[in-house]
Each structure stands twice: as C-alpha cells, then as structure tokens.
Amino acid sequence: MISDDKKEEIRAAADIVDVVGDYVKLKKSGGGFVGLCPFHDENTPSFHVTPRLGIYKCFGCGESGDVFNFVMEMEGIGFPETLRTLAERYGIDIPEDHSEEDSQETKKREGVLHALKFAGLFYHRQLLESPEAEKARSYLDGRGYPMKIWKNFGLGYAPSGSALLKEAQKEGIEEEYLLEADLIKPSNRGDGYFDSFRDRLMFPIFNPSGKLIAFAGRILNENKKTAKYINSSQTIVYNKSEVVYGVNFARNDIRKEEEVILVEGYTDVITMHQKGIKNVVASSGTSLTSGQIKILQRYGNRIVMIYDADNAGQTAMERGMNIALEQGMEVKLMELPEGEDPDSFVKQYGKESFNDFKKEHAEDFITFTIHKAENAGRMESPGDRSSVIKQILDSIARIPEELDRQVYVQHLHQKTQVYRKGSDRELFQQLDLILSERQKQQRFEKRREDFSRQRNAESSVPMQDEQPSHPADQKEVRTRKRPHYELEIIRLLLQFGENMRRFIGHNIGEDHFEDEQVRTFFSDIMKRHVDGEDISVDHYMNRESPYPALLGDILVDRHTISEKFAKRTGSEFKKDKNPILSAKSAMKPLRLYYCERRKEEISRKIANASTEEKEKMMSMLSKLQKEITRIKKTTADDLFDNPDFLNDEKMKGSETFEYKMKNSIERNSG
Known part of the structure; x- marks a missing residue:
C-alpha cells in the first residue's frame, strides 16, 4: 500500500x-x-x-x-x-507491492505493459550478449550505429525458437499477458505457444510518455522469403493508427523547432537523431492517419514530409498531406536527390547540409504539386492543367479555417497566373463547388451514421434499472455534463464555511442530487461538517478519485456573461456579492428537478400498483405537482426562508457582502 x-x-x-x-x-x-x-x-x-x-x-x-x-x-x-x-x-522511490483494487481491464493493461517492458529488456540483453545476435550487431555496426545508439533507442535481437516465452515463464509472467501483447502466438497444432518475433533485429515502439507499447522486427537474412518488417498486431495498449515512431524522443525538439519532420523508416529516424536532427518521426511504413497527425499536432503545427520518390511513396505523401491539411497543420513537402533517402543523405552530407537543403527545397503543398506537374509535363495541355488545379483546390477545400483557404487560393492564383491568365474569381467559384459537394457528402455520411446508431440502439435497449457495464459506456456516462447548479452547491459549501453549510443542509438533502459523484461529494462534506472535520479545497484536492476531478469542474470556471458585461462597461463584477442569494438560486433548480424526477418515478410505478397503493401514489403526485408549480412561480429569494444570520465574517471571498432583509424599506421601494 x-x-x-x-x-x-x-x-x-x-x-x-x-x-x-x-x-x-x-x-x-x-x-x-x-x-x-x-x-x-x-x-x-x-x-x-x-x-x-x-x-x-x-x-x-x-x-x-x-x-x-x-x-x-x-x-x-x-x-x-x-x-x-x-x-x-521524477526520481521518487516507492514500494513495489500494493493492495489497491483495479478493474480487470486496467489490470490486463498493466500486465501487458509489464510483459512488453520485460520483452524489451530481454531483446536488448540478447543483442548485447548472445552469440546468435552477432549478425544483428554486424548489421548495426555496418550502418554506423555505436552501442550508445543501441541503448538510446532500446534496440534488441529476438533469437530463434521460443526463448522469450521460456524466459518469461521463468520470471512468472503469465501467458495471458504475453498473448495479449502479441509477444507469443498459439501453435496451429494446439500444443502451446511460440514467440511472435524470431531471428529479427528489434525496434521498440514507445508512446509519447516513453512507455514501450509494441515492436517492429526486421529480418537479417535478405534472401529469406518473408516480410522485411513485421509489427506487433493491434493490442489494448497499441493502436497503430495513433502511434508515430520516435515521438517520445522528438517531442521536445518539435516544440523547440515548431516543426516536425516526417520520414518513412525507423533507421531514418535513428540516423537523423544520431546526426543532431532530432525533431523527426516516422510513419513506420503505414499510411498516415488523422490519429497520427493529432499526436504530432500536440507539439508543433508545421510538418515537413519526406517520402520516397517512387509512385508508392508519392501516393502516400499526397494522402498524408491531405490528412494533415484537414487537421489544420501547415504542410511542406520535400524530395531528396535521386537515389537518396534521409538516412543516406544525412550520413553522407551531415546536419548542416540537410538543413540548408530543406530550407531551399521544402515547399508548400501548392508550389510542390505544381513543380511536380511541370516536371512530369502535366502543365502543357489545357486538360492536364485543369486537372492539376482542381487537385490542388480539392486539397485546399480540406483546410478547416476559411481565412487559410482564402490565402492558399490567392497563392494558387499567383502560381498559376502564367497558365490561366484570369483572376482568382474562377478559383474561388470552383472551391465553393468542391466545398458544397463535400458538405453534401458529410451530411449524407452523418445521416447514415445516425440511422445506424439508432437502429443499433433500438435492437439493444437496456432494462430501465440496467447500468452500462462496458468501459466505453461508463466513460460516456461519466463525461456527460454535470448539472451546473449541483456543482454550484458544492462550491458554496467549500467556500463559505460553517454557516453556509448549515443553511444549505437545512434546505436540501443528498437525494436531491442527480449526479452520483456530486451526491457523494455533498454527503462527504455534510458528514465532515457534523463531525467537525476539515472541509477545504486542499483537503479534497488530496483525496481519492473522484474528488480532484470534481474540483476541476467546480473551481475552473469560464467568465460568465455578467463578468464579460462588467468588463465591457467598466463596472465591477463580484460573483458572490450576495452568497445567500447565490445559494438560493442554485437550490431552486435542484429542488425543482428533484420533484420532477420523483413525479416521473411514481408515474412509472403506478401502472403496476395495487388499488390501495395507487390511491397513495395519486395523492403523492398531486402534492408533487403543487410543489413543482409553487417552485416555478416563486423567486429563488422567496422560495427559501432566510438564515438566522445576516453577516458572516467567515464568508471569505465576499468582502462587501451584506444580506438585506426581504422586508427592508430599500427592497420594498425597489
């Protein structure tokens, strides 16, 4: 513990x-x-x-x-x-064993992460020590990678046979976690398991915070008829569409340079890092996805893409470019000299030459596309020119910000003026057509998704009392917006001390709260109030979940309309100029919706009730309806009796607070 x-x-x-x-x-x-x-x-x-x-x-x-x-x-x-x-x-020592209970899903994730970490250390040790790994060491030496690089990137070697499985079993790692991590696979003969990676150079794949989540394995025998690289399959900790190789090493340099360089291969990243170009990541041979772009966008908003000059590389670059534009990134594209890739270019010419080349040859996507079309002879005939311009406009249409689209259309106009001899009006008209068509398609897709969702919901409607059990369902329930007036009650209880807690506790109870976690918070505060224990923001910030998260909802509040109006008019705004009225204003909807929920609950039960029970329920419904009508017609100030105190000095945060009696001359004259 x-x-x-x-x-x-x-x-x-x-x-x-x-x-x-x-x-x-x-x-x-x-x-x-x-x-x-x-x-x-x-x-x-x-x-x-x-x-x-x-x-x-x-x-x-x-x-x-x-x-x-x-x-x-x-x-x-x-x-x-x-x-x-x-x-x-942060370099803090903590005991290893603990007895806190976690969900099965969480335990499984932690077991998988532990298995992957063990595998990473095992493979790395094999690379350093195993005679069988000599060919892997020779390969890395041949590429100019010293042992320091092996260690920095966690490179390893997966031996032939099932050495990892045997070693993991000795360490007491359960086969379930090895299987879930895709480190082992079941035998076709049904007699056990075998290692997923065998006789391969291993590249560990890390998430942004540096946790090992997957592997890529490269063959060392080029004559072997098998895939050059194999990657871990999708697991509960590895979603390949949301992972970028090297981002854990590059993130700080991407922030510093305000730019990320995207290449294709693992060794491209390693070599460029070795030569001092550290804001670089790789798409790992997979097609770039919006999830990967979102990861990169956390650290910088400009991306320079360097793909192979062959057809496959150029197609991948064009697709990746459009995805990055859709996410609002600034995109530049670059081709290296023929026969070069980032690895070979940087090894031969070094960091400074690469940066000089990038400065001169990395082009915005419009300039790059036009230059490629010109070199391919696609700007010579009217039909080809029109096709290229429409292709560029289609990419511009993906940019989310209207101002950015406008700037890029004007840039396209300047770049194609020599071919078109017109104004930018025709370009904007064509862009509007493309945008209109895209919006139609998006509406169609949304309708189809909504219909599919509705059909699925109708086919699996849960019982009234049934609670969602799937983690995703729990997440949806938990992230639903909490009633603001319930959070306001908690804020007032925390901020205004003992008298406020007596006032609110006298008028409402825990059953008034709809949100389960806020209800728990209220109950805990009132219990501590009765027991005379500390009730403060600091106390709850240091408590277990869900208290710190709830404090985020309660304390971090955007400016209200009143605050904005006050700033605009130069007047002073104080949220709690009258804390008692603030409390009444929050308690009114709390009590109203509680009564409405009770009314609905009784209405549902009345159909199956006995005659005697129905009479009682009808009487309760009548009383509830009268109370609902009364609450709606009565102002918050008149709905609740005044507290037996008028001015509480302990109500911090309200230096000018003065509660005026309802029957005062000032109120009547107002």
Whole structure:
C-alpha cells in the first residue's frame, strides 16, 4: 500500500503542465495554459490547465481532474501504476507491492505493459550478449550505429525458437499477458505457444510518455522469403493508427523547432537523431492517419514530409498531406536527390547540409504539386492543367479555417497566373463547388451514421434499472455534463464555511442530487461538517478519485456573461456579492428537478400498483405537482426562508457582502 505521504510527495513533484505537455501543445493564457483537448476532437482550444490548483478542465467535453487523473486517462492504467509511472519520471522511490483494487481491464493493461517492458529488456540483453545476435550487431555496426545508439533507442535481437516465452515463464509472467501483447502466438497444432518475433533485429515502439507499447522486427537474412518488417498486431495498449515512431524522443525538439519532420523508416529516424536532427518521426511504413497527425499536432503545427520518390511513396505523401491539411497543420513537402533517402543523405552530407537543403527545397503543398506537374509535363495541355488545379483546390477545400483557404487560393492564383491568365474569381467559384459537394457528402455520411446508431440502439435497449457495464459506456456516462447548479452547491459549501453549510443542509438533502459523484461529494462534506472535520479545497484536492476531478469542474470556471458585461462597461463584477442569494438560486433548480424526477418515478410505478397503493401514489403526485408549480412561480429569494444570520465574517471571498432583509424599506421601494 502506497502511503498518503508518498502520494503527496509524488503530487508535489509532478508538474501538471510538464505532464500534460507530453500530450497537448499548451500555450500560456493568463495564470494558466490552454490547448486542444486530447479527449475529444476540436479545432478551437477549450482545454485549460491551472498549475496553481494543479488541475485541468475542458470546457468542451467536461473532462477534468488532477495530474493523476490525466495520466490514468491518457495511459489507460490504474492509480497504483500511475503513481509508479510519475514516481519513476521524477526520481521518487516507492514500494513495489500494493493492495489497491483495479478493474480487470486496467489490470490486463498493466500486465501487458509489464510483459512488453520485460520483452524489451530481454531483446536488448540478447543483442548485447548472445552469440546468435552477432549478425544483428554486424548489421548495426555496418550502418554506423555505436552501442550508445543501441541503448538510446532500446534496440534488441529476438533469437530463434521460443526463448522469450521460456524466459518469461521463468520470471512468472503469465501467458495471458504475453498473448495479449502479441509477444507469443498459439501453435496451429494446439500444443502451446511460440514467440511472435524470431531471428529479427528489434525496434521498440514507445508512446509519447516513453512507455514501450509494441515492436517492429526486421529480418537479417535478405534472401529469406518473408516480410522485411513485421509489427506487433493491434493490442489494448497499441493502436497503430495513433502511434508515430520516435515521438517520445522528438517531442521536445518539435516544440523547440515548431516543426516536425516526417520520414518513412525507423533507421531514418535513428540516423537523423544520431546526426543532431532530432525533431523527426516516422510513419513506420503505414499510411498516415488523422490519429497520427493529432499526436504530432500536440507539439508543433508545421510538418515537413519526406517520402520516397517512387509512385508508392508519392501516393502516400499526397494522402498524408491531405490528412494533415484537414487537421489544420501547415504542410511542406520535400524530395531528396535521386537515389537518396534521409538516412543516406544525412550520413553522407551531415546536419548542416540537410538543413540548408530543406530550407531551399521544402515547399508548400501548392508550389510542390505544381513543380511536380511541370516536371512530369502535366502543365502543357489545357486538360492536364485543369486537372492539376482542381487537385490542388480539392486539397485546399480540406483546410478547416476559411481565412487559410482564402490565402492558399490567392497563392494558387499567383502560381498559376502564367497558365490561366484570369483572376482568382474562377478559383474561388470552383472551391465553393468542391466545398458544397463535400458538405453534401458529410451530411449524407452523418445521416447514415445516425440511422445506424439508432437502429443499433433500438435492437439493444437496456432494462430501465440496467447500468452500462462496458468501459466505453461508463466513460460516456461519466463525461456527460454535470448539472451546473449541483456543482454550484458544492462550491458554496467549500467556500463559505460553517454557516453556509448549515443553511444549505437545512434546505436540501443528498437525494436531491442527480449526479452520483456530486451526491457523494455533498454527503462527504455534510458528514465532515457534523463531525467537525476539515472541509477545504486542499483537503479534497488530496483525496481519492473522484474528488480532484470534481474540483476541476467546480473551481475552473469560464467568465460568465455578467463578468464579460462588467468588463465591457467598466463596472465591477463580484460573483458572490450576495452568497445567500447565490445559494438560493442554485437550490431552486435542484429542488425543482428533484420533484420532477420523483413525479416521473411514481408515474412509472403506478401502472403496476395495487388499488390501495395507487390511491397513495395519486395523492403523492398531486402534492408533487403543487410543489413543482409553487417552485416555478416563486423567486429563488422567496422560495427559501432566510438564515438566522445576516453577516458572516467567515464568508471569505465576499468582502462587501451584506444580506438585506426581504422586508427592508430599500427592497420594498425597489
């Protein structure tokens, strides 16, 4: 069991801006940082990190929490593994054994990650020590990679036979985790398992935070009739469409250069790193996906693509270019001299020559496409010219920002003026046609998805009392927006002390809350109030889940309309100028929706009730309806009796607070 003191030591050491920055490109904004939310798709930043409070909050999807929550969500691991991950990162020693319970899915993920880490160390040790690995060592020596590079990139060797399986069994690693990690496969004969990677040079693949999640294995015998490279299959920790090779090594340099260089191969990345070009990653031979682009966009918004000059490479580059444009990235394309790839070019000419070549030859996608078309003779006939221009306009149409599209159309106009002799009007008209067609297609796709979703929902409607059990369903329920008035009640209880807690506790109970976690929060506060225990933001920030995440929802709040209006008019706005009225305003909808839920609940039960029960229920429904009508017609200020105190000095944050009696002359005259 990890002690509370140790948890707090880790929390104090773990800089939330640093940790979140591994996944999100953050920009300073006031007293915090903003960026694109990693939990949902968005083009305008709504994800806020507040280092003073040590929390994050997305105003788009509602996700919030502290540094522990963030790592758990991004890595898909449990709390104990999160503590160990952060402790290792910040050099804090923690005991190995623990007894905290985690879900089966989380335990499986942690087991798979442990198996992969073990395999990485095993393969690396084989490369260094095994006589069988001599051919792998010779291959790496031949490429000019010293042992330092082997270590930095975790290179290894997978021996023939099933050596990994046998070694893992000795260490007590369960076959289930090896199988889930795609490190072993079941025998066709049904008599056990064998190693997935055999007699191959091994390239470990890491996620952005440096966890080993997969492998790529390269054959060493070129005459062998088998795939040159094989990659780990999809697993619970490895989604190949969202993984970019080398991003864990390159992320800080991408931020520094504000640019990422995308190449095709593992050795391209390693060689360029070795020669001092470190803002480089590889698509690992797979077609570039929007998920991979989103990973890169966390660190920089400009991408330079370098693909092979053959047809396959150019087709892949064009497709990748369009995906990057759709994500709003600035795209540059570059071709190396014939017969060269990044690995060979940098080895022969070095870092400075590569940078000079890139500066001169990396072109925006419009200039690059036109130059390629000119070299291929595709700008000579009217038909080919028109086809090339439409191809470029189709790429421009994918850019999300209208201003960016406008700038690129004007750039296309300048580049094609020699061929067209017209204005940019025709280009904008053609772009509008393409955009209109794309919007039609998107609407059609959305209707089809909605229809499919509706049909699936109708075919699997759960019972009323049935709770979602699938992790994805639980995630959907958990990230649904919490009622703002429920969160407001918790804020007031935390902020305004004992008298406020007596006032609110006298008027509402835990059954008034719809959100289960907010209800738990309210119950805990009231229990601590009765027991005379500490009730503060600091206390709950250091508590177990879900308290830190809820504090993110409660404390990190955007400016209200009133605040914006006050700033515009030059007046002063204080959110809690009248805290009691704030409490009444939050309690009114809380009580209203509680009564409406009770009414619905009784209405559902009444059909199956006995005659005697029906009479009682009808009476209850009548009373509830009268109460609902009363709540709706009554102002929040008149709905609840005033507290027995008028001015509480302990209500911090309200320096000018003065509660005026309802029957005062001022109120009546107003």
